[in-house]
Amino acid sequence: MIIIFWISIFLVVYTFVGYGFLLFLLVKIKRFFSKPYVFKTGEPLPTVTILVAAYNEEDIIEEKIANTLSLNYPKDKIQVIFITDGSSDATPDRIRPYNEVLLLHEDLRGGKMAAIKRAIPYIQHEITVFTDANTFLNQEAIIELVKHYQNPKVGCVAGEKRILVEETADASSAGEGFYWKYESLLKKWDYELYSGVGAAGELFSIRTALYVPVESDTIIDDHMIAMRIAEKGYIIAYEPNAYAMETASADVREELKRKIRIAAGGIQSVLRLKKSANPFNHPLFTFQYISHRVLRWTVTPFLLIIVFILNGFLAFGMDSLFYKVIFVLQCLFYVLSIAGFYFESRNIRVKALFIPYYFCIMNYAVLAGIVRYYKKNQSAAWEKSKRK
Secondary structure (H helix, E strand, C coil): CHHHHHHHHHHHHHHHHHHHHHHHHHHHHHHHHCCCCCCCCCCCCCCEEEEEECCCCCCCHHHHHHHHHCCCCCHHHEEEEEECCCCCCCHHHHHCCCCCEEEECCCCCCCHHHHHHHHHHHCCCCEEEEECCCCEECCCHHHHHHHHHHCCCEEEEEEEEEEECCCCCCHHHHHHHHHHHHHHHHHHHHHHHCCCCCCCCCEEEEEHHHCCCCCCCCCCHHHHHHHHHHCCCCEEEEEEEEEEEEECECCHHHHHHHHHHHHHHHHHHHHHCCCCCCCCCCHHHHHHHHHHHHHHHCCHHHHHHHHHHHHHHHHHHCCCHHHHHHHHHHHHHHHHHHHHHHHHHCCCCCHHHHHHHHHHHHHHHHHHHHHHHHCCCCCCCCCCCCEC
16 A cells, blocks of 8 residues: 555656656756757748638637738748638638638538648648637747758647736636646757657647648647657657747636546547557657656546545554645645635635646546546537637
């Protein structure tokens, strides 16, 4: 019981904190032995296609078009495609007047991955940039992304996701904002060590020639597209100066819905990306992938439960103050999380409770996502989340 307890607690701490510290240490060591890739200035820019899959985004789609067309990139080297398959509102009609945009639309809704597959034959350029309809890019985003392709080892470049958080933010906003800041730091160090281990659909790009079709029932298509390229031996770069901005989920319920979907997609991807988990292919990449993704999406939420139960047995079954203290601290953490839920439901902002509450929500979402995936209750079609 003691051995299982300590192995479990080690894996939990390693997953959420330890890997970050280890990654930072490895990056520091690497800096002594190698220099980062130096980008050349004045190099010819590659041709780029921006692909936006939009579903019922009539309220925001014209702002997205304006943002896309205003990006700082040579107009003769850029192609813009919006695909609106399945949209039942005025989204396609609002796109049609823009001659600079190629609109693809059919009434059948097959999910985002099916829409992307349908759009691929229309892509004419060297680099494809994927971005969501409800996010806005900084002016230099494309230039910052494509510079990484000077390195022939790079096959995919992930941008940064930024959550707009107000001072009076609730737990969903503050928790999501904190989570993405930490994620961005891990992604930066992952890339500096060797490679990123996925990409977020808000903003990422690939060498068009390296695109590998993924299954149409794929739930988190962005992650799978990037990882299939990495499985070919290419690097996933990360560029924080290319960023997509969006508001936080409307509330914790909406954030939970989004997280459960991602968790269901996470377990689906783990089962399908067998080559990524095989250390005999790319050992360092596999180490990063398992540490950063697999543990979070598979065993860690279960280990939290095991740690709590075993700690209870050890605290009351042994004459040990040490185990009693750990158990009390665990109970305190979960009480703070419950208090966070209570205050959140009454629109009372207590910032000290945001982190424990959001942490528990995230891990509950993984458990719910795994159950939903195995019950085959998670559709690949994107369920639009309400945003602030």
